[in-house]
Amino acid sequence: MTTTSPAPAVWRPDFEAATVWQLLRRRAELTPDALFAVDEDRRTLTFGGLLDAVERAAAGLAERGVRAGDVVSWQLPNRLETIVFCLALCRLGTVQNPLVMMLRDRELRFICTQAGSRWLAVPGQFRGVDHQAMGRGVAGANPGLELLVLPGALPGALPDGDPAGLPPAPEEADSGALRWLFYTSGTTSDPKGAKHTDRGLIAASDTFCRNLRVIAADTTATLLPLAHVGGIAHILSALRSGSSMILSAVFDPVTTTDLLTEQRVTLVGSGLPFIRAYLARQRAQPGRRLFPQARAVLAGGSARPAALHEQVKRELGGVGIVSGYGMTECPYLTWGSPDDSDEDHARAEGRPAPGGQVVVVRADGTRAAPGEEGELRVRGPALMLGYVDASLDAAAFDEDGYFRSGDLGTVDERGTVTVTGRIKDIIIRKMENISAREVEELLAEHAGVADVAVIGLPDDQTGERACAVVVPADPADPPTLAQLTAHLGQRGLSIRKFPEQLELVDVLPRNAMGKIVKRELTRRYGGGAG
Numbered sequence: 001m002t003t004t005s006p007a008p009a010v011w012r013p014d015f016e017a018a019t020v021w022q023l024l025r026r027r028a029e030l031t032p033d034a035l036f037a038v039d040e041d042r043r044t045l046t047f048g049g050l051l052d053a054v055e056r057a058a059a060g061l062a063e064r065g066v067r068a069g070d071v072v073s074w075q076l077p078n079r080l081e082t083i084v085f086c087l088a089l090c091r092l093g094t095v096q097n098p099l100v101m102m103l104r105d106r107e108l109r110f111i112c113t114q115a116g117s118r119w120l121a122v123p124g125q126f127r128g129v130d131h132q133a134m135g136r137g138v139a140g141a142n143p144g145l146e147l148l149v150l151p152g153a154l155p156g157a158l159p160d161g162d163p164a165g166l167p168p169a170p171e172e173a174d175s176g177a178l179r180w181l182f183y184t185s186g187t188t189s190d191p192k193g194a195k196h197t198d199r200g201l202i203a204a205s206d207t208f209c210r211n212l213r214v215i216a217a218d219t220t221a222t223l224l225p226l227a228h229v230g231g232i233a234h235i236l237s238a239l240r241s242g243s244s245m246i247l248s249a250v251f252d253p254v255t256t257t258d259l260l261t262e263q264r265v266t267l268v269g270s271g272l273p274f275i276r277a278y279l280a281r282q283r284a285q286p287g288r289r290l291f292p293q294a295r296a297v298l299a300g301g302s303a304r305p306a307a308l309h310e311q312v313k314r315e316l317g318g319v320g321i322v323s324g325y326g327m328t329e330c331p332y333l334t335w336g337s338p339d340d341s342d343e344d345h346a347r348a349e350g351r352p353a354p355g356g357q358v359v360v361v362r363a364d365g366t367r368a369a370p371g372e373e374g375e376l377r378v379r380g381p382a383l384m385l386g387y388v389d390a391s392l393d394a395a396a397f398d399e400d401g402y403f404r405s406g407d408l409g410t411v412d413e414r415g416t417v418t419v420t421g422r423i424k425d426i427i428i429r430k431m432e433n434i435s436a437r438e439v440e441e442l443l444a445e446h447a448g449v450a451d452v453a454v455i456g457l458p459d460d461q462t463g464e465r466a467c468a469v470v471v472p473a474d475p476a477d478p479p480t481l482a483q484l485t486a487h488l489g490q491r492g493l494s495i496r497k498f499p500e501q502l503e504l505v506d507v508l509p510r511n512a513m514g515k516i517v518k519r520e521l522t523r524r525y526g527g528g529a530g
Helices: 020-030 047-064 080-092 105-115 131-141 172-176 198-212 229-241 255-262 272-284 308-315 342-347 390-396 436-443 481-490 518-526
Strands: 035-038 044-046 071-074 095-098 119-122 146-149 178-184 192-197 219-222 244-247 296-298 324-327 330-335 357-361 374-379 403-411 417-422 426-429 432-435 449-459 463-472 501-504
Touching: 020 047, 020 080, 020 198, 020 229, 035 047, 044 047, 044 080, 047 080, 071 080, 071 105, 080 095, 080 229, 095 105, 105 131, 105 178, 105 192, 119 131, 131 146, 172 198, 178 198, 178 229, 192 198, 198 229, 198 324, 198 330, 219 229, 229 244, 229 330, 255 272, 272 308, 308 342, 330 374, 357 403, 390 403, 417 436, 426 449, 426 463, 432 436, 436 449, 436 463, 436 481, 449 518, 463 481, 463 518, 481 501
Parallel strands: 035 244, 071 095, 071 119, 095 178, 119 146, 219 244, 463 501
Antiparallel strands: 035 044, 178 192, 324 330, 357 374, 374 403, 403 417, 426 432, 449 463
């Protein structure tokens, strides 16, 4: 069986870079002919070709009037052109506001208004949505906002100009300046904008490269949205390590998986919905290993059943699942490593790189002991500067400068982080707390369950009742509530934690990073605001 080159025992960067522009320029100087990215149409870009395309696009954008400090919102799919556009904005020193494709008119209007956007870049039509028409409506509601329509493929998709006329590039001293605004839905009705710097995002990519020991021979499946902070971190990780990326604007369980096979993917990404699709594809052709060069299958972004790791290791290869922990406010804070134990791969989220810190705080505000559950609070070089709405900052940070994640978890003596749930993802039934994640992980082991979410619904008698929302493995023969509770009993779960209601659905609502949107389910089945 062909395998990729072994990862080094310790990862070290090829060079230092303070800004994204420096990172691109130095990578292109070092390995200009190495492959940077390939897409579903088998179009490719080398690092040298990327630098040339970025400089020409930056010059064209400057001729259109884009200036350093302008807030540029962009809603663009996973294409080579999107990366070129993003890095061209880095060359110009703008403040970028990437927007995932699932956002619609209401969210775009709110974000562009709050962020003070000067430009909004959109494709034309994409997946049946007229983004150009939607962009015109947003621009019309925001005086001073100009629309950039970027349809099609390179060349011709981006403004093109002569790099000789470019203004000076951002200086190293600018690495701590505000350069990025990433919006997250969080737990509030309006999106929250997290302010980031080049320095912070490069630190996030360093954690990924260091913990996973990424080398130039690696090829990473980048299927999460490029407009998400994790997508930007993937771009920077490729520039940092000289590794290559595989892109696809749309995920198809068959053709995208075949693309990864063809391109000899080594780091298979990224998240639970993709992993389940890979397993289904592998099981449909058991005589041929899909990813013979795989070192690891990347998780993160949503809870996963512990048993999934062994399935992935056995059927897809490599070390199995390697997961990471982070959030829009502090991306890529931790990642697992290839030499972690199977128990770590199955349940944990790795450790921070140097400079990153995760502490566990009890409900009374005191620090928890190693292995004791409490709220995970985080800080480090990748932590945001604060929110665009500064009034949110006081509640977001504690007195020691740690960000209150809202996640429940543990940190053991080695510094390994395990997420056990959300503080607000607790169902309070008859004054007793039920962890939704605990019930979900056990239900996910049932053969009749393809996907599951457990939510709390208002109940006049008990305060809340637990409702299991299940995607059946076989829609023609879905599991019953009695079968599921019997399964939980066999697994040793206390009867007081059993779900009292079952809802069957074709698919669970998920956001761009694969996290289940429980607010939508609560509204659907509980009649409340969620």
